[in-house]
Amino acid sequence: MRRFAYLALAAASCLASPALAQSTPASAELPNPEELSGRDMVTVALGAGLTPDYEGSDDYRLIPAAAIRGQVSGISFSTQGTYLYVDVIPKSSSNFDLILGPVVGARLNRTRRVKDDVVDLLPDRNTAIEAGGYAGASFSGLTNPYDSLALTVTAVHDVANAHESTVIMPKLSFSTPLSRKTYASASLGTTFVSDKFADYYFSVSPAESALTAGVLPVFDADGGMKDWNIGLLVNQSITGDLLGGFSIFGTANYSRLVGDFRDSPLVSQRGSASQWLVAAGVAYTF
Numbered sequence: 001m002r003r004f005a006y007l008a009l010a011a012a013s014c015l016a017s018p019a020l021a022q023s024t025p026a027s028a029e030l031p032n033p034e035e036l037s038g039r040d041m042v043t044v045a046l047g048a049g050l051t052p053d054y055e056g057s058d059d060y061r062l063i064p065a066a067a068i069r070g071q072v073s074g075i076s077f078s079t080q081g082t083y084l085y086v087d088v089i090p091k092s093s094s095n096f097d098l099i100l101g102p103v104v105g106a107r108l109n110r111t112r113r114v115k116d117d118v119v120d121l122l123p124d125r126n127t128a129i130e131a132g133g134y135a136g137a138s139f140s141g142l143t144n145p146y147d148s149l150a151l152t153v154t155a156v157h158d159v160a161n162a163h164e165s166t167v168i169m170p171k172l173s174f175s176t177p178l179s180r181k182t183y184a185s186a187s188l189g190t191t192f193v194s195d196k197f198a199d200y201y202f203s204v205s206p207a208e209s210a211l212t213a214g215v216l217p218v219f220d221a222d223g224g225m226k227d228w229n230i231g232l233l234v235n236q237s238i239t240g241d242l243l244g245g246f247s248i249f250g251t252a253n254y255s256r257l258v259g260d261f262r263d264s265p266l267v268s269q270r271g272s273a274s275q276w277l278v279a280a281g282v283a284y285t286f
Contacts, residue, residue: 039071040070040071040072040073041070041071041243041244041285041286042068042069042070042071042072042285042286043068043069043070043283043284043285043286044066044067044068044283044284045065045066045067045068045249045281045282045283045284046064046065046066046281046282046283047064047065047066047249047279047280047281047282048062048063048064048065048279048280048281049062049063049065049251049277049278049279049280049281050062050063050276050277050278050279051063051277052271052275052276052277053114053115053116054109054110054114054119054266054271055109055110055201055257055275056202056257056261056264056266056267056271056272056273056275057114057115057116057119057270057271057272058270058271058272059114059115059116059271060276061115065279065281067079067080071091074090074091075087075088075090076091080105081105082105082106082107082108083103083104083105083106083130083156084103084104084105085101085102085103085134085154086101086102086103087099087100087101088100088101088102089101095139095140095141096137096138096139097137097138097139097140098135098136098137099134099135099136099137099138099150099152100133100134100135100136101133101134102131102132102133103130103131103132103133103134103154103156104129104130104131104132104156105129105130105156106127106128106129106130107127107128107130107158107162107163108127109125109128109201110122110124110125110201111124111125111126111127112124116270116271118212118215118216118270119216119266119270119271121211121212122204122208122211122212122216123208125162125200125201126160126161126162127160127162128158128160128162128163129158129159129160129162130156130157130158130159130167131156131157131159132154132155132156132157132166133154133155133156134152134153134154134155135152135153136150136151136152136153137150137151138150138151143176144176144177146176146177147174147175147176147177148173148174148175148176149172149173149174150171150172150173150174150175151170151171151172152170152171152173153168153169153170153171154167154168154169154170154171155167155168155169162200163194163196163197163200163201164196165193165194165195165196165197165200165223166193166194167191167192167193167197168191168192168193169189169190169191169192170189170190171187171188171189172187172188172189173185173186173187173188174186174187177242180237180241180242181236181237181241181242182234182235182236182237182242183234183235183236183242184232184233184234184235185231185232185233186230186231186232187229187230187231187232188228188229188230189228189229189230189231190225190226190227190228190229191225191226191227191229192223192224192225192226193223193224193226194223195221195222195223196223197223197226198221198222198223198224198226198260198261199220199221202219202221202260202261202264202266202267203219203220203221203264204216204217204218204219204264204265204266205218206218215269216265216266216269216270217265219263219264219265221260221261221263221264222259222260224259224260225258225259226257226258226259226261227255227256227257227258227261227275228255228256228258229253229254229255229256230253230254230255231251231252231253231254232251232252232253233249233250233251233252234249234250234251235247235248235249235283236248236249240285242285243285244285244286245284245285246282246283246284247282247283247284247285248280248281248282248283249279249280249281249282249283250278250279250280251277251278251279251280252276252277252278252279253276253277253278254274254275254276254277255274255275255277256273256274256275257273257274257275258273261273
């Protein structure tokens with residue numbers, strides 16, 4: 001379950017919103033942006049890729065994944081990893097849109113066996129059930145009528161017996177079709193967490209240090225900025241176009257742990273502050 005969940009983040013990001021490029025020949029009879037914004041559409045994706053064994057690990061696993069994204073009656077929804085995002089504000093006919101809605105999901109970091117023999121000696125963590133919301137704004141028509149520049153902030157709180165704290169994730173993303181069949185998106189984000197979160201996943205208590213015979217020294221992690229991250233994806237239609245049919249996608253996401261999260265012995269001694277997630281697969285839009 002945990003392996004499946006991590007790659008779903010990458011698969012979800014590949015699901016292109018309905019869009020067409022301005023460079024498409026006029027004979028292609030382009031639908032206008034207003035028509036596209038009100039169209040019901042759903043995309044499902046299946047893929048495979050490489051993801052870190054745990055957050056901060058330098059071991060990777062090849063895993064499967066699935067994701068879904070769509071719009072029905074003006075309500076947009078998407079899965080990102082093990083999280084479901086729903087935007088309850090219908091798109092407007094202008095170049096400016098508000099984004100607002102609930103988010104719910106699960107954090108499965110170190111909930112079962114990991115590859116590193118020393119880290120695996122530490123007690124497993126509970127699954128964190130996180131619920132909250134996200135808000136922001138998007139602007140379109142910057143380079144063509146169908147692009148989108150969006151700034152969002154997601155805030156979720158663990159409502160289960162895990163880190164029992166709040167995670168805040170600002171994100172800036174730009175998406176645009178490059179042709180009627182090709183779509184690209186880039187993103188830049190960061191993550192802020194509390195002392196409770198840092199302690200739960202990155203600290204090493206005296207008892208835990210003893211479990212590793214002192215290989216992992218005692219470490220007390222403080223909260224703050226956990227990481228920064230960048231992502232890039234490309235989606236290429238192979239039947240039909242971006243409005244429907246099969247497509248293939250490739251995506252790569254890089255994140256860099258900072259501060260106490262980078263200095264934790266789980267990362268600095270047993271793993272790496274650099275975290276990669278790469279994936280590829282097939283999507284179908286209808």
